[in-house]
Amino acid sequence: MNSPRATKVLVIGYVWPEPRSSAASGHVMQILEVFLQRGWDITFSSPAGYGEQRADLTALGIREVPIELNNSSFDTFISELAPDIVLFDQFMMEEQFGWRVEKYCPDALRMLESCDLQSLRQGRHQRLKDRLKASDDGNDFTGLFAPAMREEFEHMATTDLAKREIAAFYRCDLTLMVSEIEIDILVHQFKMPRDLLHWCPLMVDLPSTAPVPFEERAHFLHIGNFRHAPNWDAVLWLKTAIWPLIREKLPGAQLHIYGAYTPPKATALHNPAQGFHVMNWAEDALQVMSAARVCLAPLRFGAGVKGKIVDAMLTGTPNVTTPVGAEAMHGEEPWPGAVTRTAQAFADHAVQLHQDRDRWLEAQVQGLQLLANRYQQNVHGPALIARIEHCLQNLPAIRRDNFTGNMLRHHHHKSTQYMSQWIEAKNRL
CATH class of the missing domain: 3.40.50.2000 (Glycogen Phosphorylase B;)
Known part of the structure; x- marks a missing residue:
C-alpha cells in the first residue's frame, strides 16, 4: 500500500x-x-x-x-x-x-x-518626521506613542x-x-x-540552561538590522539624546551596537571615548545579548513584534523600550524591564536596571514567564x-x-x- x-x-x-x-x-x-x-x-x-x-x-x-x-x-x-x-x-x-x-x-x-x-509602520514614520520638523525637542515623544486606533x-x-x-x-x-x-x-x-x-x-523553544548571572554581565546593548529604518532611527535617538543622559549618571558606561549591513553613516558614530561602540554584525546575537546587562530598544516608530526583545528574554536580559517596542508583545503580562516615552525616563530606567540587581532579577523572571505564556x-x-x-x-x-x-x-x-x-x-x- x-x-x-x-x-x-x-x-x-x-x-x-x-x-x-x-x-x-x-x-x-x-x-x-x-x-x-x-x-x-x-x-x-x-x-x-x-x-x-x-x-x-x-x-x-x-x-x-x-x-x-x-x-x-x-x-x-x-x-x-x-x-x-x-x-x-x-x-x-x-x-x-x-x-x-x-x-x-x-x-x-x-x-x-x-x-x-x-502601511502602519510607514504612517508612524511620517508622523515622526512631522514631529521632528515641528520641534527640535529630542526628549519627549509622548504624543507619538498615544494615538487611538482610529x-x-x-x-x-x-x-x-x-x-x-x-x-x-x-x-x-x-x-x-x-x-x-x-x-x-x-x-x-x-x-x-x-x-x-x-x-x-x-x-521559540524555552531556554534549557540558566542565563548568565548579573555579576558576569557588563554594558548596554542595542541590536538591529540597519536596513530596517526603525533601527537606524533608534541608534540616532540613542546617540543624540539618550546615551548622554545615561553617561551623566554612569560615566564609565559602555554601549555596544550591533547590526547587519552597517552603513558608513552608522560607523561614523563610533566613539569609544563616549562609550559608544558601533560593532557591526553579530555572528551570534544570543551570545552578545547574553553578555550584556541591559538591552536598549528606543523605537520611535515601527510595527509588528520585535525579535531583539524576544532574544533579550531568551537570554534573560532585561530591556528598556518604548510603547512601539512593547506593542502586541505582552498582552496583560508585566513588562520584563521598562516601557518609557521620553529620553529622560528611558535613561533613568536603563541606569536602574543596570545597577539594581533585585529589579534586574525580577525583570529577568518576567521575561521568561512572558516567553512561556505567549511565544512557545x-x-x-x-x-x-x-x-x-x-x-x-x-x-x-x-x-x-x-x-x-x-x-x-x-x-x-x-x-x-x-x-x-x-x-x-x-x-x-
Whole structure:
C-alpha cells in the first residue's frame, strides 16, 4: 500500500532568509520549521539575489529554486511543481506572482506571511518626521506613542501602500499576522473579515540552561538590522539624546551596537571615548545579548513584534523600550524591564536596571514567564498547522465567502498579467 503523498509547499520569498540578520527572516524560518516537523515537502523560491548571511535551506531538506520577475519560466516551474500551498513572504510577492499562481495552480491554498503591517509602520514614520520638523525637542515623544486606533487608521487609509497591502491580504485565502494589535486595526477599522487572518507570533523553544548571572554581565546593548529604518532611527535617538543622559549618571558606561549591513553613516558614530561602540554584525546575537546587562530598544516608530526583545528574554536580559517596542508583545503580562516615552525616563530606567540587581532579577523572571505564556513554538506551531489544514479542507467555501477578494483578484490579476507580459516581451527586444 502506497503511503500518502506529502503536502507540497512553495514559499515565494521577498529575500532569501537571513535569520541572523532580521526578525522577519527569523519568523519565516520558524514557519518553515513547523512545516518540516509536519513532514511537508518544501520548495523556497525568490527573485532576490543571495544575501551575505542567508540560511542554508538545502541543509534542512528544503529545495532552493531562484525565480525571475516578469518571466513565463515561472509558469512552467509552478505547473510542474503543483504545490498544495503557496506562501507569499510579504505582500509584494503576491502582487508579482499571485496571478501566475492562480492561473497555473488554481486549487493551491494561497497564504501570505505579512511580517508586519507595512502601511502602519510607514504612517508612524511620517508622523515622526512631522514631529521632528515641528520641534527640535529630542526628549519627549509622548504624543507619538498615544494615538487611538482610529487615528492610526486615518494616517494609513489614504496611502497607496495601505491600499496595495490590504488588497493583497484580501486576495489570499489566509494571512499570517505577528501582531494582535494589527489584526484589531484590520478588523475594526478596515472592516476586514477576521476569518482571513491568523495570529502567528514569533515562535521559540524555552531556554534549557540558566542565563548568565548579573555579576558576569557588563554594558548596554542595542541590536538591529540597519536596513530596517526603525533601527537606524533608534541608534540616532540613542546617540543624540539618550546615551548622554545615561553617561551623566554612569560615566564609565559602555554601549555596544550591533547590526547587519552597517552603513558608513552608522560607523561614523563610533566613539569609544563616549562609550559608544558601533560593532557591526553579530555572528551570534544570543551570545552578545547574553553578555550584556541591559538591552536598549528606543523605537520611535515601527510595527509588528520585535525579535531583539524576544532574544533579550531568551537570554534573560532585561530591556528598556518604548510603547512601539512593547506593542502586541505582552498582552496583560508585566513588562520584563521598562516601557518609557521620553529620553529622560528611558535613561533613568536603563541606569536602574543596570545597577539594581533585585529589579534586574525580577525583570529577568518576567521575561521568561512572558516567553512561556505567549511565544512557545509547541503551542503556536500546532495551531498554525490546524488552521492551514482547516483552510485546505474548506477552500471552496472560504473563497466563495470572500467576495471582496474575488473581485480584487479579478481586476488586479488581469492588469498585472498584461503588464508583466508586456515587460517580458519588451525585455526580449
